[in-house]
Amino acid sequence: xxxxxxxxxxxxxxxxxxxxxxxxxxxxxxxxxxxxxxxxxxxxxxxxxxxxxxxxxxxxxxxxxxxxxxxxxxxxxxxxxxxxxxxxxxxxxxxxxxxxxxxxxxxxxxxxxxxxxxxxxxxxxxxxxxxxxxxxxxxxxxxxxxxxxxxxxxxxxxxxxxxxxxxxxxxxxxxxxxxxxxxxxxxxxxxxxxxxxxxxxxxxxxxxxxxxxxxxxxxxxxxxxxxxxxxxxxxxxxxxxxxxxxxxxxxxxxxxxxxxxxxxxxxxxxxxxxxxxxxxxxxxxxxxxxxxxxxxxxx
Numbered sequence: 001x002x003x004x005x006x007x008x009x010x011x012x013x014x015x016x017x018x019x020x021x022x023x024x025x026x027x028x029x030x031x032x033x034x035x036x037x038x039x040x041x042x043x044x045x046x047x048x049x050x051x052x053x054x055x056x057x058x059x060x061x062x063x064x065x066x067x068x069x070x071x072x073x074x075x076x077x078x079x080x081x082x083x084x085x086x087x088x089x090x091x092x093x094x095x096x097x098x099x100x101x102x103x104x105x106x107x108x109x110x111x112x113x114x115x116x117x118x119x120x121x122x123x124x125x126x127x128x129x130x131x132x133x134x135x136x137x138x139x140x141x142x143x144x145x146x147x148x149x150x151x152x153x154x155x156x157x158x159x160x161x162x163x164x165x166x167x168x169x170x171x172x173x174x175x176x177x178x179x180x181x182x183x184x185x186x187x188x189x190x191x192x193x194x195x196x197x198x199x200x201x202x203x204x205x206x207x208x209x210x211x212x213x214x215x216x217x218x219x220x221x222x223x224x225x226x227x228x229x230x231x232x233x234x235x236x237x238x239x240x241x242x243x244x245x246x247x248x249x250x251x252x253x254x255x256x257x258x259x260x261x262x263x264x265x266x267x268x269x270x271x272x273x274x275x276x277x278x279x280x281x282x283x284x285x286x287x288x289x290x291x292x293x294x295x296x297x298x299x
Contacts, residue, residue, distance in 0.1 A: 007264050008157075010236075010271045012279035015156050019283045020065050023290055027066035030293075038293035039068040040124065040286070041090055041099035045083065045109070046076040051102045054282075058100075061282050067289065070096075080109045084117055091119040098124030098289040121298040124288035127174070136181060140297045142288045147179040149280025150215060150236055155189045159213070159234055159269055166192035167208055169224070169257070170217035175238055179215060204228075222259040226266060234269045238277050 027037055040062050042055045055071060062069035072086060083101075090099045099122055105111050120130035126144040134141035154161055166183045170176035180196040195207055199218075208214055208228040216224050217238035229235060239257030256273030264270050271277055291297055 007267045008269045009264070010153060010157050010269055010276060012153065012271060012276040015153055016279040016283045018156065019152065019280075019287065020061065023283075023286055024065040026290065031066065036095070037066050037068050038097045038289050039070070039095055040289045041070045041072065041096050042102060043072045043074070043083075043086060043090075043099060044102040045074045045078055045105055048104070051104075055102055058282050058285060061286065062289075065286055067286070076106050078106075078109075080113070083109060083114060087114065087117045091117075091122060096122065098122050098292040100125045100285065121295075122292060124285055124292055126178075126288065132173075132178070134297075135178060138185065142291070142297055143182065143284070144174055144178050145281045145284035145288070146175045146217075146238060146277065147182050148284040148287070149277055150179060150238070151182055151189060152284065153236065153271065153277065153280055154213075154234075157269060161213065162188065162191040164192050164212035165195070165210055166213040166215065167195045167197060167211035168215045168217070169197050169204075169208070170219065170238070171196055171198045172217065172219075175217040179217070183213075183215075216257040218257050220257060221255050222257070224258040224263060226259070226262040229263050229266050231266050232268045233266065235263060235267050236271045236277060237273050240273055240278060 031037055042058050044051055044055045059069045059071055074083065090096050101114055101118065103111060105114060115127045116129065118128055120128045123131055123142055126142040131141045135143060168176050168180050168183065176196060180194045183190045183192045184194040185191065192213065197204055197207055201207065205228050208224065209230050211230065211233055213234045214229060215236040215238065219239060221241040221243055235258055237256035237258040241255050242252045243255055244251065245253040254274050260272060
């Protein structure tokens with residue numbers, strides 16, 4: 001972790017590497033015992049740059065920890081029924097432990113239908129309603145990767161959470177809503193009082209100022225300013241945006257949902273963008289795949 005004026009900048013890359021080293025050791029032991037390694041599959045439709053980059057990262061990091069990694073690539077023009085047939089094939093393949101269908105999908109494909117077609121036992125993205133329901137009731141479940149990564153980041157940074165007021169900005173099904181459930185859970189790693197905010201929340205600035213832990217996943221570049229953060233707060237930035245900046249060689253810079261340079265000096269801890277939460281997302285997917293392989297969620 002890097003310190004700036006007594007503010008600790010959380011090193012997401014170092015935490016991710018620590019977890020990957022643990023997974024790699026376990027996979028090595030599995031292979032040494034004569035068993036096959038875990039197998040993670042990614043399904044991608046189209047040529048969206050961000051999606052291609054994310055899937056490439058999943059493939060690379062899967063191989064780094066010793067997993068078998070496969071990618072199914074389809075054109076934007078694929079018919080919904082053909083994609084469903086692929087999902088059915090992966091559901092039935094005993095050599096595949098977990099798979100993800102990279103979102104977003106083309107508009108002619110019903111995303112919810114696709115998500116619900118995935119076998120919950122192989123749903124390592126944690127998007128199937130069965131896993132959402134199991135998580136809600138504190139049953140074993142595959143947790144969505146970004147919320148899971150955030151809780152790992154807090155735990156491995158030794159950030160005190162018990163009894164703290166956690167404000168989550170953003171209520172998406174992928175991040176904000178499941179994260180609000182996890183952060184309120186009665187265990188030693190979370191156990192917060194949680195306020196879930198969104199675009200219609202009144203007195204948003206005042207609520208943010210009351211947060212001991214502020215987790216920002218609102219999808220707006222540099223939305224959280226210095227006057228929204230109380231002294232000593234922990235700030236976790238989930239957003240990532242490319243904004244024009246002609247002073248940079250590439251003509252743009254990468255920012256999060258938090259105005260980092262403004263906010264950093266008020267925080268006890270802050271996660272940077274890039275190099276923060278994003279580093280933990282793929283690693284959480286690997287953790288879920290290992291759980292699927294070991295049948296820790298669904299017996």
